[in-house]
Amino acid sequence: MLNLLDVSSQDFVVCPINSDLEQLINKISGKDIKYIIVYQEDSILGILSVSNLLHEIIINKKTKVTHKQFTNDKLRYEKSFTIISKDLPLSKIKDNKDIVVIVNNENYPLGIIDGECTPDIKQTLLEYQKIFENLEEEIFVTDQHGYVLRLNPAAERVCGVLARDVVGRHVRDLEREGLFSSSITMHVLRQKKKVNMMQQLKSGKTVLSTAIPILNDEGEIVRVISTSKDYQEINKIKAELEEKKTELEEKNTELARKTQELSILRQEIFSNVNLIYKSNEMKTIRNTIFKIAPLALTVLIQGESGVGKEVISKAIHHASPMRDQPFIKINCSLIPEHLIESELFGYESGAFTGATKGGKIGKIELANNGTLFLDEIGEVPLMIQVKLLEFLQDQEICKVGGTKRIKIDTRIIAATNRNLQDMVNDGLFRKDLYYRLNVVPINIPPLRERKEDIPALVRYFLNVFNNKYGMNKIIDPEVMQALYNYSWPGNVRELEHVLERAIVISETELIRLEALQNSLELKGNKRIACPDLMPLKLAKSQLEEQMVRNAYELCKSTYKAAKLLEVDQSTVVKLLKKYRNNP
Numbered sequence: 180m181l182n183l184l185d186v187s188s189q190d191f192v193v194c195p196i197n198s199d200l201e202q203l204i205n206k207i208s209g210k211d212i213k214y215i216i217v218y219q220e221d222s223i224l225g226i227l228s229v230s231n232l233l234h235e236i237i238i239n240k241k242t243k244v245t246h247k248q249f250t251n252d253k254l255r256y257e258k259s260f261t262i263i264s265k266d267l268p269l270s271k272i273k274d275n276k277d278i279v280v281i282v283n284n285e286n287y288p289l290g291i292i293d294g295e296c297t298p299d300i301k302q303t304l305l306e307y308q309k310i311f312e313n314l315e316e317e318i319f320v321t322d323q324h325g326y327v328l329r330l331n332p333a334a335e336r337v338c339g340v341l342a343r344d345v346v347g348r349h350v351r352d353l354e355r356e357g358l359f360s361s362s363i364t365m366h367v368l369r370q371k372k373k374v375n376m377m378q379q380l381k382s383g384k385t386v387l388s389t390a391i392p393i394l395n396d397e398g399e400i401v402r403v404i405s406t407s408k409d410y411q412e413i414n415k416i417k418a419e420l421e422e423k424k425t426e427l428e429e430k431n432t433e434l435a436r437k438t439q440e441l442s443i444l445r446q447e448i449f450s451n452v453n454l455i456y457k458s459n460e461m462k463t464i465r466n467t468i469f470k471i472a473p474l475a476l477t478v479l480i481q482g483e484s485g486v487g488k489e490v491i492s493k494a495i496h497h498a499s500p501m502r503d504q505p506f507i508k509i510n511c512s513l514i515p516e517h518l519i520e521s522e523l524f525g526y527e528s529g530a531f532t533g534a535t536k537g538g539k540i541g542k543i544e545l546a547n548n549g550t551l552f553l554d555e556i557g558e559v560p561l562m563i564q565v566k567l568l569e570f571l572q573d574q575e576i577c578k579v580g581g582t583k584r585i586k587i588d589t590r591i592i593a594a595t596n597r598n599l600q601d602m603v604n605d606g607l608f609r610k611d612l613y614y615r616l617n618v619v620p621i622n623i624p625p626l627r628e629r630k631e632d633i634p635a636l637v638r639y640f641l642n643v644f645n646n647k648y649g650m651n652k653i654i655d656p657e658v659m660q661a662l663y664n665y666s667w668p669g670n671v672r673e674l675e676h677v678l679e680r681a682i683v684i685s686e687t688e689l690i691r692l693e694a695l696q697n698s699l700e701l702k703g704n705k706r707i708a709c710p711d712l713m714p715l716k717l718a719k720s721q722l723e724e725q726m727v728r729n730a731y732e733l734c735k736s737t738y739k740a741a742k743l744l745e746v747d748q749s750t751v752v753k754l755l756k757k758y759r760n761n762p
């Protein structure tokens with residue numbers, strides 16, 4: 180704990196009464212001494228300031244410090260002072276005296292405090308004292324020789340000692356008595372630098388200690404301050420942290436498990452509808468599906484024929500809360516125009532000639548609480564478009580020949596391979612219906628624009644048809660390459676058919692390139708489009724060049740390319756050479 184001696188800031192000398200003034204001057208000359216405490220036997224007679232002293236010598240021609248100076252001429256020379264024991268608390272200092280003299284048990288002056296700065300010092304020191312006393316860390320202070328000056332209540336507690344029993348004692352003695360296993364202060368005094376170490380205490384505790392030397396302006400050690408922390412407490416905190424870490428890890432594992440479950444669930448949903456994909460384009464579509472599936476929003480799927488519009492619409496249905504409700508598909512292009520209304524809305528008994536007795540429930544009503552998939556929506560006649568729009572707005576239908584309105588709650592997914600926006604511009608599709616349908620647009624890119632999906636789809640279909648036909652066929656890597664390079668105008672549907680045919684017609688377990696020859700549009704029985712007119716000679720040579728280049732790129736062999744093009748291998752070599760220099 181701090182004591183009064185720590186605040187004694189002024190330098191002073193003690194001189195007995197009747198001291199020789201000249202000797203006194205010699206004693207203090209060159210030193211920054213402001214006060215002289217005049218002492219007799221075991222009492223302080225008074226305090227002289229050095230300037231008083233000089234006055235005595237020069238003006239009053241005095242040669243000795245006499246009693247008179249503190250009796251008759253008191254007010255002139257003497258400083259008012261108060262005496263206080265070093266063991267008293269700081270709060271006991273009285274502020275109204277010039278000087279506070281701190282004395283030991285024999286009343287001998289140990290230090291003085293200039294009264295002028297007392298209130299400030301007191302305030303600051305009281306603050307330090309509070310901090311010192313309340314710190315949870317143990318603090319142990321020694322002087323430059325290793326004598327204990329003070330320790331805070333935390334140190335008393337952890338070391339199992341009282342400050343009064345150790346203050347003033349040397350750390351080496353305390354070490355010898357087993358208060359701590361090894362004195363960290365001695366290490367600092369020897370090494371003259373900061374030291375960290377574990378210490379075993381008499382109390383049985385193990386503490387982690389750090390001690391630092393405090394240096395004066397000359398770089399000499401004046402104090403050693405040791406702080407320590409109960410290692411068990413550190414361990415406790417560490418254990419708590421570990422516990423929290425384990426909890427966090429468990430939570431993460433749980434989260435990972437849930438994420439995995441969710442992804443399995445998603446896969447299951449998709450495996451229900453067999454949606455195969457690898458490309459980023461399709462991953463984006465998958466994400467859209469999961470976002471919109473829980474909301475009964477109307478979806479418009481656009482894409483070339485065979486890209487998988489129906490597959491996507493089924494995926495939306497299966498990922499939605501209506502998955503156990505009906506998924507009703509109607510292909511608007513396959514129904515004769517005059518029947519489309521009754522197919523969609525149903526009819527009442529006797530609604531028209533030839534109508535079934537008892538009437539018919541329409542596809543919209545069948546899809547109640549589920550999903551209605553309007554395939555080839557672009558083919559719906561304008562007249563029916565109006566009725567569809569009405570239904571979308573009111574969510575009610577009225578059967579052909581009927582008057583009763585039936586409330587319908589269904590999600591609409593429309594699909595088309597036509598460009599509906601163009602149709603709107605050409606007046607072939609109602610603008611208002613287009614906007615009603617186009618709430619969530621999904622555009623599926625053609626297979627040639629997402630080639631990463633091809634190998635996955637090939638493997639998938641191979642598996643499907645091997646199972647279907649009880650076979651175990653595999654494909655030549657060359658075939659995979661050819662399928663990858665092909666432009667797939669018929670998209671996934673074409674790929675599906677090509678593979679089914681290849682599995683069936685291939686005579687060997689290994690499906691070779693020849694098995695595809697009649698399937699892919701590389702074969703010459705397809706018509707070649709020629710949009711522009713040009714000199715025939717030039718057109719012929721351009722076609723020749725393209726054919727030979729494509730065939731060679733696909734087969735990576737002049738023999739195989741020759742087979743595909745049904746020419747000699749030497750012709751392929753000759754043509755490749757001929758066109759090599761063309762860009």
Ligand SMILES: Nc1ncnc2c1ncn2[C@@H]1O[C@H](COP(=O)(O)OP(=O)(O)OP(=O)(O)O)[C@@H](O)[C@H]1O
Pocket residue numbers: 453454455456482483484485486487488489490491554595596671672675
């Ligand atoms: N991503 C896919 N994963 C698995 N099979 C697919 C995928 N995309 C399409 N298919 C398959 O390709 C065939 C055509 O798909 P789908 O009928 O969904 O295409 P579409 O775009 O609706 O065609 P259309 O425009 O002719 O109606 C189907 O047999 C379907 O199972």
